[in-house]
Amino acid sequence: MPTPSREFVRATLAPGGPVVSAVGYRTRGQTPALHRGLPSPYLTLIFSLDGPIASGLTPEQARGGDAWRTEIVLGSLHQRPAYVVQPEHEAGIQLAVHPLAARTLFGLPAAELTGQVVCSGTDVLGRAGVEVHERICELTDWGDRFGRLAAFIKGRVARSEGASGVRPEVAEAWTWLARHRGAGTLKGLAAHVALSERRLSTLFRVETGLTPKQAARLMRFQHAKAAAVRAVAAGVPPDLARIAAECGYYDHSHLVRDFHQYTGASPSAWLAEECRNIQAGAHGGGEDWDA
Incomplete structure (x- = not known):
């Protein structure tokens, strides 16, 4: 049996920008578990590098057939924990996004996400989100992955410059x-x-x-x-x-x-x-x- 391993890499995509923090993670050989995704004053955007992430409002939903499953996860400003299945192997990049940047990055205010603890980032980001996800999945170096995400975010900010609506x-x-x-x-x-x-x-x-x-x-x-x-x-x-x-x-x-x-x-x-x-x-x- 391989030795369990856990890797976490933190990066700053753009100081003072819409992303408050960025963390890359990779675990191998872990005992499957259920994790609590906690409420936060930030929106959570996760790009999975290892298949769909299963989550739910309850442990039963997260582990059941009606779990939310998506490879790009967008978490709202929720008021109670979500439950996330942690499999034996997982990898991805998690971003904490300032809620007042929601219009800039997602094209809608954070308020429009409030009724959904977790939703599909693909639905919100569209084809551009799918393409950047595919690209970072192809890359093997954390620096290259963060760089690609930084370019993606910079492009979205540039296209909405002066029109934040806040x-x-x-x-x-x-x-x-x-x-x-x-x-x-x-x-x-x-x-x-x-x-x-x-x-x-x-x-x-x-x-x-x-x-x-x-x-x-x-x-x-x-x-x-x-x-x-x-x-x-x-x-x-x-x-x-x-x-x-x-x-x-x-x-x-x-x-x-x-x-x-x-x-x-x-x-x-x-x-x-x-x-x-x-x-x-x-x-x-x-x-x-x-x-």
């Missing part, structure tokens, strides 16, 4: 929330962009599919989860009470409630499940790993 108030509101790591108030946010709370919430939801409060919760959870992951990667038990306080939660119980909503498990249970991925480097930099 209202400046919404863009500034997202930036403000990110700067405050999801810990700011709606009142403070509305005052910052000079809109009423109701008007801001309406515009924000039309663009992203989320209310500002939901986006803030996702950002806050992302930072708390990243802090817990860093502790585990360093071999230190995470101090959840301290993490909760530093990330703007009311208390430890508040953080645990968000973990249950977004992962379907307690913090300790989720970290135990992900320990192998964390140690292998899949969670480097605190980004979620959904493939």
Whole structure:
């Protein structure tokens, strides 16, 4: 039996561009398992290099005949985990895409993806997406694959230059929330962009599919989860009470409630499940790993 192997390669496709992070992954000889794809303040785009990825809203769906199966996966700004089948062998590239870049890259606002936790990236990207997927599957070097994807994204950005369609108030509101790591108030946010709370919430939801409060919760959870992951990667038990306080939660119980909503498990249970991925480097930099 071959020795199990796990490879993760991180890259920066275009600093300051629509792609927040890019990770190439390849595993061989692993025990088949079920992985939780967690909610995130980013859209997830995965190009599989090893056949269709099977996923679902429940473990039963992911493993059953009605699983979502696609070689280009596009994940929305969802509010609960998706379940992803991890076979013995898998490979691909996962991109975290800024939701306000959805119009630029996909030709539609992130809000139009909200009703679908996972959809086929082929349907959204069209023939151009199929062609870039075929091309990166033919390549064998990670650098060449990332380079091809970077060229593809650059081309889509160039074609939509000056026509993002995102209202400046919404863009500034997202930036403000990110700067405050999801810990700011709606009142403070509305005052910052000079809109009423109701008007801001309406515009924000039309663009992203989320209310500002939901986006803030996702950002806050992302930072708390990243802090817990860093502790585990360093071999230190995470101090959840301290993490909760530093990330703007009311208390430890508040953080645990968000973990249950977004992962379907307690913090300790989720970290135990992900320990192998964390140690292998899949969670480097605190980004979620959904493939």
